[in-house]
Amino acid sequence: MARSSRPSLPEDLPAGPSAALRRGGAPRGPFSPGFWRSPVRGTPFTSVLGLVLLVGLTVLFLTGLLSYAAYNPGLSPVNDKTPDKGILGFYLFSWPTDPPWLYRLTQGVHVTLGLTLVPVLLVKLWSVAPRLFTLPPVRSVAHALERISLLLLVGGALFEFVTGILNVQLDYLFPGSFYALHFYGAWVFFGAFVVHAVLKTPVALRNLRRLREERKGAGESGEEERDVGGGEGEGDGRDDLAAPEPDPPTVSRRGALGLVGGGSLLLFATSAGRSFDGPLRETAVLTPHGGPEPGTGPNAFQINKTAAYAGIHPAETSEDAWRLVVAGRTGTVRLDRAGLLALPQHSAALPIACVEGWSTSDQWWRGVRLRDLAALVGHDDPVDVFVESLQRRGAFRRAALRANQVGDPRSLLALSVNGEELSPDHGHPARIIVPGAPGVLNTKWVARLTFGDL
């Protein structure tokens, strides 16, 4: 593990398996270097995977932070599932409405890249498995701390991948709110990740540079599985990941990397399509919200929560029963659907993008501008709004939108989509649609809008 701290205890540095055997009470099982037989293991292999993860996990972390900011958790407690975030929310900013596909892009990248990295992470962990069983288990204080940090790193990475992958499949097995677990878990992981990257990136780069030089020196050699990377060079000698007594190779290192890449490609190819409508979505065969669209007609695009799931009764949304309450500085206005249709109608072509990583292409929404509704109750300047739904269940049955979102001319209280009245599952009688906002902030079955500073 701590390669560079190792020379401080030279007597604990076996020069090879024979050295381990020479010492009294030779280690057995996985603690014996001879236990590890795969000829694929070795620092060059690990270095390649490590560098892929360095870039990939950094992008995952950053897009995750963006997703957190996209909810505008600083605006109102109803948007904030992690109220005790403290300094971890240091970077929060008003989520913009331009470009309107911003969240579609960042969250699509977050989830699809996460899925694509699964094989890389698994094989990277496989490649360093012998280090889990190093002897002695602790060589120094620094080494002990580093091993604790590695537990946080590996536990954190797996925790994040598992919670994320379960959440996109709506399998809420994990012990608590997804938002809190995934957000705080990400920061625990990140703390350990930074240290690991600082300590290991130079080593990985050095390994790859040396590998390239060796290849150049050796000319065109087909014997790739023979270049064990360590052996000579680096101050502290052998490649501690390479098996001292490897089995005969059944696959080259390049072949093994190809398999990892193939796994990534397969996951990518069966997931990425769900960020688009139509034939592309059909290619996302194993992913939630992949495959065919729900139903037919203008309302046949992806649904996050159906009316039945949200507990909406048809009686509450009927022409006679439903009234929209708009409250603001000058009082309260109650509007039925006909009253809303009598107000100036505007159109906007906007996507729906979910935190689960799927999104739709642009849908053609039509309805009343939020800023017109704000003006109706005395707010001529852009102002925040608190939106309440008829929904009985769900973490986001109430949501807050910021003044910049309310003020955008494309932000609508939509009454129809793609030329037809909204279907019950898409929020009939009226729903919010805001450019660039995460799907759950586009509240469906809206019952009340309260304009004013939040």
Added chain:
Amino acid sequence: MTRFVRSTRFTRYSRPGPRCAAVLGSPPRILLLLCSFALCGYAGVRLLDGDRLLIALWFVGAAVLHDLVLLPLHAAADRALVKGAGRRRGRINHVRVPAALSGLLLLVWFPLITGRVSERYPGATGLSAGSYATRWLILTAVLFAGSAVLFAVRSRGRRRRRERVGDGRPPVDD
């Protein structure tokens, strides 16, 4: 790193320097790790706010389950495959690769494939969850079939080459 440790004041003050530095390890490294623990601790306290024991179990359990169960399992499966192949081990990747890819898909999508969410998923999304197992089986079949076709094409190419060269050497698998 080690050279740096020896030249710090720390070793000058504690006489049997190298010994003590050896027990401690690299001070800059320790400092870096402690800084990281500060962040991990700050977030960790918040992470554990709830069902403490269960969340900690999930966090540590993820690593333990992976390292001590999942990894040995797939390593053992692979070893069994290699052993089972015996002298035909050169062709083993035509089984290993589709099996690994199919297993990967099952690992990632098991809630949908096994039908664990077959009630919630259609209720929430208006989509059917029934076809995921079928889709996975079809994909698995396609992977194995593709591998078989590739194998056939390769062995035919090898046979042709051998016939052309006529040296009678056994084929070399990669």
